[in-house]
Amino acid sequence: MFKRFFRIPFIILTLYACGSSASLRVGEPAPDFEGVDTGGNVQRLADYRGKTVVLEWTNHDCPFVRKHYNAGNMQAQQREAAAQDVVWLSVISSAPGKQGHVSPAQADELTRNRNAEPHAVILDTEGRIGRAYHAKTTPHMFIIDPAGKLVYMGGIDSIATANPDDIPGATQYVRTALQEMAAGKPVSTPVTRPYGCSVKYR
Amino acid sequence: MKKRRFLAAILLLPCLLSSGTSLANGTPMVSTEHATVTLMSEQSMAAPDQTLWLGLRFELIPEWHIYWRNPGASGSAPVIRWTLPAGWEIGELHWPVPKRIRVGPLTNYGYEDSVILLVPVKVPPGPQPAGPQTITADAEWLVCRVECIPESGRLALELNQAGSNTITATGPRELFNASRAQWPEATSLTGHYRLEGDKLSISVDMPGILTRAPADVWFAAREWGPVDASGAQRWEQTGTGLSLGVPAGDLPPAGAMPLEGLLVVESAQEGTTVRSGYQLRLAAQPLTPGNRNLSLITALVFAFLGGLILNIMPCVLPVLSIKILGFVREAGANRRRLAFHGLSYAAGVLASFTVLAAILLLLRAGGESLGWGFQLQSPVLVTLLAYLMLLVGLNLSGIFSVGDTLMDTGQSLTGFRGLVGTFATGVLASVVASPCTAPFMGAALGFAITRPGPEALAVFLTLGAGFALPVLLLSLYPAWLRFIPGPGRWMTRFRQILAFPLYATTAWLLWVLSQQTDAVAYGGALAGLVAVAFAAWLYGQLRTRGWRLGLLGAGLAAALALAIGPMLASDSSGDRRNTSRDDRPWSEALVQELTAAGRPVFVNFTAAWCITCMLNEQVALSTENTRQLFEARSVAYLVADWTRRDPAITRQLERYGRSGVPLYLLYSPAAGHPVVLPQLLTEGIVAEAIQNP
Numbered sequence: 001m002f003k004r005f006f007r008i009p010f011i012i013l014t015l016y017a018c019g020s021s022a023s024l025r026v027g028e029p030a031p032d033f034e035g036v037d038t039g040g041n042v043q044r045l046a047d048y049r050g051k052t053v054v055l056e057w058t059n060h061d062c063p064f065v066r067k068h069y070n071a072g073n074m075q076a077q078q079r080e081a082a083a084q085d086v087v088w089l090s091v092i093s094s095a096p097g098k099q100g101h102v103s104p105a106q107a108d109e110l111t112r113n114r115n116a117e118p119h120a121v122i123l124d125t126e127g128r129i130g131r132a133y134h135a136k137t138t139p140h141m142f143i144i145d146p147a148g149k150l151v152y153m154g155g156i157d158s159i160a161t162a163n164p165d166d167i168p169g170a171t172q173y174v175r176t177a178l179q180e181m182a183a184g185k186p187v188s189t190p191v192t193r194p195y196g197c198s199v200k201y202r
Numbered sequence: 203m204k205k206r207r208f209l210a211a212i213l214l215l216p217c218l219l220s221s222g223t224s225l226a227n228g229t230p231m232v233s234t235e236h237a238t239v240t241l242m243s244e245q246s247m248a249a250p251d252q253t254l255w256l257g258l259r260f261e262l263i264p265e266w267h268i269y270w271r272n273p274g275a276s277g278s279a280p281v282i283r284w285t286l287p288a289g290w291e292i293g294e295l296h297w298p299v300p301k302r303i304r305v306g307p308l309t310n311y312g313y314e315d316s317v318i319l320l321v322p323v324k325v326p327p328g329p330q331p332a333g334p335q336t337i338t339a340d341a342e343w344l345v346c347r348v349e350c351i352p353e354s355g356r357l358a359l360e361l362n363q364a365g366s367n368t369i370t371a372t373g374p375r376e377l378f379n380a381s382r383a384q385w386p387e388a389t390s391l392t393g394h395y396r397l398e399g400d401k402l403s404i405s406v407d408m409p410g411i412l413t414r415a416p417a418d419v420w421f422a423a424r425e426w427g428p429v430d431a432s433g434a435q436r437w438e439q440t441g442t443g444l445s446l447g448v449p450a451g452d453l454p455p456a457g458a459m460p461l462e463g464l465l466v467v468e469s470a471q472e473g474t475t476v477r478s479g480y481q482l483r484l485a486a487q488p489l490t491p492g493n494r495n496l497s498l499i500t501a502l503v504f505a506f507l508g509g510l511i512l513n514i515m516p517c518v519l520p521v522l523s524i525k526i527l528g529f530v531r532e533a534g535a536n537r538r539r540l541a542f543h544g545l546s547y548a549a550g551v552l553a554s555f556t557v558l559a560a561i562l563l564l565l566r567a568g569g570e571s572l573g574w575g576f577q578l579q580s581p582v583l584v585t586l587l588a589y590l591m592l593l594v595g596l597n598l599s600g601i602f603s604v605g606d607t608l609m610d611t612g613q614s615l616t617g618f619r620g621l622v623g624t625f626a627t628g629v630l631a632s633v634v635a636s637p638c639t640a641p642f643m644g645a646a647l648g649f650a651i652t653r654p655g656p657e658a659l660a661v662f663l664t665l666g667a668g669f670a671l672p673v674l675l676l677s678l679y680p681a682w683l684r685f686i687p688g689p690g691r692w693m694t695r696f697r698q699i700l701a702f703p704l705y706a707t708t709a710w711l712l713w714v715l716s717q718q719t720d721a722v723a724y725g726g727a728l729a730g731l732v733a734v735a736f737a738a739w740l741y742g743q744l745r746t747r748g749w750r751l752g753l754l755g756a757g758l759a760a761a762l763a764l765a766i767g768p769m770l771a772s773d774s775s776g777d778r779r780n781t782s783r784d785d786r787p788w789s790e791a792l793v794q795e796l797t798a799a800g801r802p803v804f805v806n807f808t809a810a811w812c813i814t815c816m817l818n819e820q821v822a823l824s825t826e827n828t829r830q831l832f833e834a835r836s837v838a839y840l841v842a843d844w845t846r847r848d849p850a851i852t853r854q855l856e857r858y859g860r861s862g863v864p865l866y867l868l869y870s871p872a873a874g875h876p877v878v879l880p881q882l883l884t885e886g887i888v889a890e891a892i893q894n895p
Binding site: 024061062063064098099131134136137153154160161162163191193194195196197198199200201202 | 275276277278281305306307308310342344346348349350351352354426427430432452453
């Protein structure tokens with residue numbers, strides 16, 4: 001009886017203690033990061049203050065990523081973003097030996113072959129950026145506004161399948177959000193379900 | 203072993219199924235690199251107006267998995283598009299309880315080895331077209347180990363084939379029943395959740411379900427969003443069920459939104475993990491003003507005010523008045539001694555409240571469902587209080603006097619024994635105050651009970667301080683009593699008048715008792731009262747101290763024996779009276795049933811010993827106007843009677859941050875959670891709440 005009595009405050013404390021590993025919330029500052037891109041350049045979120053930044057978690061062998069690249073959907077959105085002066089960073093968090101892990105040269109070749117147009121591809125081999133953003137799937141999309149606040153997190157679109165035929169009927173959440181931001185409007189759907197393969201962390 | 207089972211299934215299934223031949227537009231079985239998927243029907247013939255069960259069986263190669271309806275952190279649940287004969291209606295997929303599948307830091311919900319997803323199909327009434335009926339399922343599924351492969355297949359099945367009734371269907375039926383055995387229980391378990399920062403605090407009432415300690419417990423939300431599947435969950439068995447700490451997901455539940463999901467209890471049995479699932483619909487914990495979010499400071503202020511108010515309660519005031527009259531007599535004689543008596547009295551009060559708090563907290567820590575007023579839920583305690591009130595009343599009436607202790611107005615304030623007497627007065631005052639729960643104290647004590655020990659104790663002690671303060675102040679500043687005339691014959695008469703509030707309290711306690719016990723036990727308590735009175739009178743007549751005490755003891759013992767014997771007997775019979783009105787007793791299930799039927803529901807949490815409740819019923823709930831309004835709006839009136847202990851009611855009170863009655867809830871069918879009405883009602887408040895939900 002006494003044991004249980006004293007356990008109650010203890011439980012409350014432990015609950016608060018683990019609450020500090022807070023998850024990401026839209027409207028709050030996005031975690032800063034520092035990563036190396038395929039050209040060996042250091043990419044820092046802080047360097048892009050004043051610009052909108054899109055983060056795209058990717059793994060070229062994941063069927064869900066292939067769905068969007070084979071259909072040209074991802075590349076089209078990268079081009080639209082570039083035209084709006086939005087910084088699009090593709091992030092590969094696959095650990096060495098895991099699916100999707102690539103060398104800088106292979107990553108550049110993928111970009112060329114797929115006719116992709118990200119601002120840069122970051123090789124997050126240790127999964128540090130991935131964990132900071134709680135990136136769970138490929139693709140998993142994040143949008144950070146010019147003030148450094150997270151304004152969108154979730155899927156690339158609304159139909160969670162690996163079938164490219166579903167793309168035309170889906171709501172393209174990232175495109176919609178970028179259009180809304182360009183028009184000075186708040187993002188109407190700021191959180192959606194990310195769908196795809198799991199990120200292949202170490 | 204696994205492989206052999208897999209092979210056997212491939213070889214056997216076509217023989218077991220009603221349609222083993224391939225059809226023009228598909229086959230009932232598709233094999234891919236990672237899975238063999240089979241469409242089957244429990245019934246081979248489809249009769250009009252019948253519900254058929256179809257099953258989609260996935261057999262996976264080792265280490266690979268497919269997903270539950272909510273796949274968790276990544277992945278994707280199978281999607282099936284059905285093509286059915288005209289008029290046939292497909293129901294919802296039934297998912298067996300999944301397991302947690304961890305991939306690095308991420309957690310998914312899914313199935314390994316094999317799983318059968320069942321779905322009911324409603325065949326329309328009326329004659330069916332003759333000949334075979336084809337059912338087609340276009341299935342897409344994602345199968346993963348670490349990497350994922352999307353696969354798909356078109357499966358087709360023919361029912362009502364000529365001669366199909368000759369094919370045995372026992373194979374599929376066993377598979378179907380095996381799948382049903384893995385469904386989560388669609389329970390009537392109640393529970394609630396509260397969002398605290400990044401955590402969801404979940405508690406579930408599971409009376410009598412957890413017969414053995416679970417090895418692990420986890421909660422999975424029905425849809426993606428409210429719960430982060432990958433985060434660590436904490437769980438704890440409570441006196442009444444389980445409580446869990448679950449990390450909130452990217453889209454935490456907002457407002458009064460209920461949280462739907464699956465509670466999975468894992469236990470180890472003979473080396474394997476057995477998973478039991480329970481479907482839950484958790485109600486949002488309502489945040490009612492002045493309750494759960496009551497700060498400690500506010501609770502202390504309420505407790506202090508409540509304590510002050512206790513002083514003027516009819517059962518307490520007479521006792522205090524006598525004490526104060528004693529001060530009057532002593533006033534001016536020895537200020538220092540008077541101050542000591544005041545402090546001694548305050549110590550008596552605080553000691554009593556500490557003991558009360560300790561009893562309550564220890565009982566609760568032991569898993570008892572108690573709330574404020576628990577001391578009046580036991581017929582034995584109610585009887586004892588009635589005896590005590592009678593004794594104090596008889597003392598004031600002058601039937602007997604207790605020498606130089608307790609209540610005496612005379613030369614009692616001298617020496618150590620005098621101080622003990624004053625301390626005892628403090629204890630007595632606290633005991634007689636306990637039935638008189640002031641409306642203020644409900645919120646403060648509700649707060650106290652839900653808090654850790656030190657805070658709870660602080661609230662109880664502040665209550666005691668407020669209670670002790672008036673008498674303490676008068677003892678320190680006896681000059682304030684100047685307006686009271688000097689000692690004289692009036693004091694005797696005043697004393698005798700003060701006896702009557704105590705007799706009234708006795709009568710009230712007896713009435714409460716009449717709600718709690720049967721006629722035999724009640725008669726015993728009444729006879730006990732006579733014995734107490736007789737013992738008191740004898741005590742007053744005799745002069746020898748030994749005789750007096752002996753007689754008093756014998757009288758009280760007789761009284762207790764008379765009352766408590768039958769009471770204990772009737773206690774166990776569990777017979778309980780409801781209020782005399784033709785109201786329906788409350789249950790959570792009844793509320794749900796009525797609101798589901800579209801009726802508003804008013805629940806009155808009450809107890810016979812709760813004066814505030816009785817008052818509200820008189821002025822607001824039992825009036826003709828209110829009755830008519832309830833009838834016009836077809837409001838169901840339910841009564842939750844807490845006169846005797848009832849853990850279900852206690853839990854419901856706690857859910858709304860109360861530790862005692864009254865509590866008034868108004869459920870409207872549209873809103874998810876009820877409106878909490880104030881503790882003091884008027885006809886207007888009730889009407890307003892019902893007309894503008």
